[in-house]
Structure formats: C-alpha cells, structure tokens
Amino acid sequence: MQKTIYTRLRDAITREVPVAVATVITGDDVGAQVLIQPDQAVISMLNDTALVEQIHQDALAMLLAGEQGIRIYGERQIFIETYPPPATIIMVGAVHIAVALTTFAKPLGFRTIVVDARGAFATGERFGHADELVHAWPDEALQGRLHSNTAVVVLTHDPKLDDPALLVALPSAARYVGALGSTKTQAARVLRLRDAGLNDAQIGRLYAPIGLPIGGRTPEEIGLSIMAQIVAVRNGKI
Amino acid sequence: MRDVVAAIDTWQQRGERVAIATVVRTLGSSPRGVGAKMVVSDAGNMAGSVSGGCIEGAVFTACQQAIRTGQATLMHFGVPDESAWEVGLACGGTIDVFIEPLGISE
Numbered sequence: 159m160q161k162t163i164y165t166r167l168r169d170a171i172t173r174e175v176p177v178a179v180a181t182v183i184t185g186d187d188v189g190a191q192v193l194i195q196p197d198q199a200v201i202s203m204l205n206d207t208a209l210v211e212q213i214h215q216d217a218l219a220m221l222l223a224g225e226q227g228i229r230i231y232g233e234r235q236i237f238i239e240t241y242p243p244p245a246t247i248i249m250v251g252a253v254h255i256a257v258a259l260t261t262f263a264k265p266l267g268f269r270t271i272v273v274d275a276r277g278a279f280a281t282g283e284r285f286g287h288a289d290e291l292v293h294a295w296p297d298e299a300l301q302g303r304l305h306s307n308t309a310v311v312v313l314t315h316d317p318k319l320d321d322p323a324l325l326v327a328l329p330s331a332a333r334y335v336g337a338l339g340s341t342k343t344q345a346a347r348v349l350r351l352r353d354a355g356l357n358d359a360q361i362g363r364l365y366a367p368i369g370l371p372i373g374g375r376t377p378e379e380i381g382l383s384i385m386a387q388i389v390a391v392r393n394g395k396i
Numbered sequence: 397m398r399d400v401v402a403a404i405d406t407w408q409q410r411g412e413r414v415a416i417a418t419v420v421r422t423l424g425s426s427p428r429g430v431g432a433k434m435v436v437s438d439a440g441n442m443a444g445s446v447s448g449g450c451i452e453g454a455v456f457t458a459c460q461q462a463i464r465t466g467q468a469t470l471m472h473f474g475v476p477d478e479s480a481w482e483v484g485l486a487c488g489g490t491i492d493v494f495i496e497p498l499g500i501s502e
Contacts, residue, residue, distance in 0.1 A: 159416060161499040171398055183420055183494050189468030226431055228421055237420040237494060239431055241397065 163193045163201060170195060171241055176305065178217040178226075178240045185234035194218060213238070222306050222331060244269050245307045247388065250296045250323040251314035252280035255338070258381030259311065260288045266389060268309070273299040275319075296323035300330075309334035309388045311368065321350055328360040334391045336365035336384060343367075365391075400435045403443035404498070412437035414498040415459035419446050423474070424489030438463045446493050447473075458495045468496035 159167075163179065170177035180192040182204070190203040192210055194217040202210045209231055216229055221240045228237050245268050249256040252274035260270045264287065271290040274280035285291050292299045296312075296319055304310070310327040312320045315338060327335045328351070339347065344366040351361050369383030370390065390396045404414055419432040427448035434444040434452065436459035446455055451473045458471055474490025 159496050159498050164498055167397065168401055168404075171401060181418075181494065181496070183470045183492075188470070189496055237418070239397075239418070 159189075159191060160203060163191050163203075166193050166195075166201060167241075174243050176221050176241060176243055178221050178238060180213045180217055180236050180238045183228070183235050183237050185232075187234070192217075194221070196221070224306050242307045243305055245309075245392070246271060246303075247309045247311060248273060248300065248303060250274070250299075250310065250312045251319065251338075252276070252285060252291075253313050253315075254377035255313055255381050255384070256311075257284055258378040259384055260285060262381055262385040266385065268388075271299075271303065273323075274314075295319075297326045300326045304330035304332045306331045306333055308332045309391070310336070311384055311388075312337040315339065317347070317350065321347070321354065324351060324364065325354055325356065328356055328364060334365065334388050335363065336368035336387065338368050338380075339366060341367060397431075397433055400433050400444040403441070404435055407437040407439070407441055410439070412439045412441065413463045413500060414438075415462040416496055416498055417446050417455045417459055418494045418496075419491055420470070420494045421492040422489060423491075426489040426491050434459075436460060436463075447491060451491065451493070455493055455495070458493075462495045462497045466497050468494065470494050 167177060167179055176196055178194040182188050182190045187204060192204060192213050193201040194214055200210060200214050204210050217238050220226060220238055221242055224242050226238055226240045228235050247263050247268045248271045249259060250273050252272050256272055263270045269289045271292060272280055272285050272288045273292045273296055275293060275295050277293060280291050280293055300323060310332050312323050314320050320337060348361055365387060369380060370386045372383045374380040374383045407414055414435055414437050417434045419428055419430055422430060428446055432446050434446045434455055436442045436456055442456055445452060471493045
C-alpha cells in the first residue's frame with residue numbers, strides 16, 4: 159500500500175468518513191490500489207481511466223450498500239474494501255424514551271446522536287451518555303448525516319417536528335426510519351406525508367407504530383422495543 | 397483496519413517497517429470475515445488477526461518477507477474438513493489472504 163493511499167485511508171477512518179480501497183490481487187499490477195471517497199477525486203495507481211472509473215462506480219455503490227469483496231475486471235481480480243461510517247442511531251426528540259434508547263444503543267455497537275431544538279430537553283445532564291447532542295431543527299440536523307448505516311428514530315410526538323424529520327429521512331439512504339405514535343396517529347401522518355410529496359414506497363418503509371410488539375409501557379420498555387427492531391433490521395430479520 | 401491503526405502508528409514512530417495482511421475471501425466457516433486485518437512489523441511485532449489463530453504463523457512469515465521484498469502476494473489457505481485440524485484450519489473453511497508491504501515513501 160502506497161504511503162499516499164494509506165495516509166488518506168487512515169485520515170478517513172480516524173474522522174469516521176466513508177472511504178473505500180480497491181486493490182488488484184491477481185493479474186497485472188498486483189498490489190496497485192485505488193482510493194475512493196464520495197464527492198472526491200479518486201487517487202489511483204492504475205492508469206487505465208475506463209477501468210478506474212468502473213471501479214470508482216462499483217466502490218461507491220458497495221460503500222452505500224455496506225458490502226465488500228472481490229470483483230472481476232477482465233484478467234484482474236480486485237478486492238474492494240469499504241469503510242462505511244459507523245452504525246448510528248439519530249433520535250429526533252430528546253424525550254424520556256431517547257434517554258433509555260441511548261443507554262441500550264452503546265453496548266450494541268451504535269453511536270448515538272440526539273437532536274432537539276428545545277434546550278430544556280436536550281441537556282448534557284440527561285444525555286451525558288450520548289455521543290452527540292445537536293440543538294437544531296430536525297431537518298437541518300439530519301442533512302449530511304444519513305447513510306446506509308443510519309437509523310432515524312422520530313420521537314417528538316409533534317407533527318411540527320416529526321414531519322420535517324421524516325420528509326428528509328424517508329427519501330434518504332437511511333437503513334431504518336421509525337416514528338412513535340399509535341395506529342391512528344400513523345394514519346393521519348401518512349396523509350400528511352403524501353400531501354407533502356412523498357411516494358408510497360417512501361412512506362411504506364416507515365416503521366410506525368415504532369418498535370417490536372413486546373407490550374412496552376414504560377419509556378425503558380419502549381426504548382427496548384425500538385432497539386430490538388433496529389437490531390432486527392440490521393440483521394436482515396425484518 | 398480501524399483496530400490496527402494504533403499499532404501501525406506506534407511501530408512507524410519507532411521507525412519499524414510494516415506489512416498488512418487482509419482476508420479477501422472466505423468459504424465455509426471461518427472465524428474472521430472478509431476485511432479482517434493483521435499487521436506485522438519488521439521488528440517482529442504483530443496486531444490484529446486473520447483467523448482464529450490457525451494461519452497467523454504462516455501469515456506472519458509472509459508479512460516479514462513482503463517487507464523485505466516489497467512485493468504483494470495473495471495466499472490461499474484451505475483444507476478438507478477431515479484433515480483440517482492437523483493442517484491448521486480447525487474450521488474446515490478456506491481463506492484467501494492478501495499480503496502487502498506498507499510504503500514508507502510517497
């Protein structure tokens with residue numbers, strides 16, 4: 159691995175931004191590499207521009223899908239290794255359920271981001287265990303944070319806050335989007351989201367009422383049911 | 397890679413040269429998945445793993461050689477189930493490991 163490629167890879171990994179490295183493992187140019195990052199020029203040790211462009215597109219698609227492995231290009235086998243950003247749960251609404259969900263998320267390998275424009279809710283005292291606390295409107299806060307490894311959990315119970323978050327999250331690459339609220343709340347929400355321009359496929363991927371049906375009543379039990387649903391989605395079980 | 401960056405930093409600060417081994421393909425049961433890394437320095441340090449311990453010895457030697465020669469290589473480890481235990485891969489799977497030296501100049 160060339161020093162220039164390693165330096166860029168190390169930097170991306172350390173900053174937790176998405177990056178992929180393609181390495182020729184058989185055929186001509188064994189050991190030659192291409193480094194790929196979304197929205198950035200590739201760094202390539204291969205000179206065949208058509209091949210590099212093909213690798214570039216494949217790597218970006220694999221990065222988004224969270225896949226990695228060997229692809230065959232003519233005589234060469236190329237190993238494409240992807241580093242998606244870490245699995246993250248973004249909670250919109252710094253409510254009691256979010257406190258519990260933040261607690262469960264960490265040991266299960268998720269980073270946690272809690273978003274709430276209301277300073278009284280999103281305090282360091284209640285959310286000292288969150289990785290990030292964002293005081294902003296949900297649609298602003300979600301921009302640039304949604305990728306295939308992200309789960310978005312909408313918990314404010316207020317359409318003024320919930321809907322703008324869903325309008326950004328549902329059309330995005332986010333792996334999971336769920337919203338709190340009863341079946342009746344959800345029926346009204348579907349109409350609003352449709353009026354706002356979302357299509358049936360986008361609306362259909364919303365998990366609502368949120369969480370697995372474990373009969374949760376307390377904020378902790380509801381947090382657990384949401385956590386279990388996110389894990390089930392991550393594991394491809396639902 | 398995330399798990400071996402700190403080791404590479406430490407070794408490079410001491411002026412050691414490094415090779416990286418990466419699991420690029422697995423078949424059957426194998427303890428470490430595709431992308432798993434082991435890193436080795438010319439001073440004999442190692443970090444990370446590419447299997448449950450069965451092929452690390454051979455990979456270590458290959459890494460040392462890659463540092464000396466500057467050449468990258470693809471190694472294949474695989475054995476049928478019945479003899480897997482004796483030969484090394486207790487899991488009975490096959491693993492392809494790519495070994496490459498880490499460059500020290502631009």
